[in-house]
Amino acid sequence: MLIVAVVVIDNGLTKKKITEENRIVSAKVLESPTDCHDIGRRGGFYKLQFNGQVFVKRGNRIICESIVGKNEVDVLTNERMDKVVFLNEFEESNDFLSGILLGLFGIVIIYKGWKK
Numbered sequence: 001m002l003i004v005a006v007v008v009i010d011n012g013l014t015k016k017k018i019t020e021e022n023r024i025v026s027a028k029v030l031e032s033p034t035d036c037h038d039i040g041r042r043g044g045f046y047k048l049q050f051n052g053q054v055f056v057k058r059g060n061r062i063i064c065e066s067i068v069g070k071n072e073v074d075v076l077t078n079e080r081m082d083k084v085v086f087l088n089e090f091e092e093s094n095d096f097l098s099g100i101l102l103g104l105f106g107i108v109i110i111y112k113g114w115k116k
Helices: 002-021 061-067 095-115
Strands: 023-031 044-050 053-059 072-077 084-086
Touching (some): 002 072, 053 084
16 A cells, blocks of 8 residues: 555656646647547546657546647656656646555554554
8 A cells, every 4th residue: 555655646746847847748649539528537548649659648628628629739748758747737636645645544554453
């Protein structure tokens, strides 16, 4: 559980760093949902091609509405250009909160197991 919490928090830190670098590039949209009203609560999946790599990203309805029907979309990338983040992805992310809650839950489970 603690390992998962560390991975989630690291993912949030990566998104934050990419957002702070503000390196905007254009990525080719390979696949996107055809209708943004049918994607559900968890969002839809999008295939983007950038720098010779294909990225499969999950996004909510707001991201869907900004992508659907387009051939290219602006995204943020890191210095090595091996990761992409949607423009508003970090602001809408709960990675830090989720990671901290998972970590606390893991510590409680470890404590209760150790106490027995």
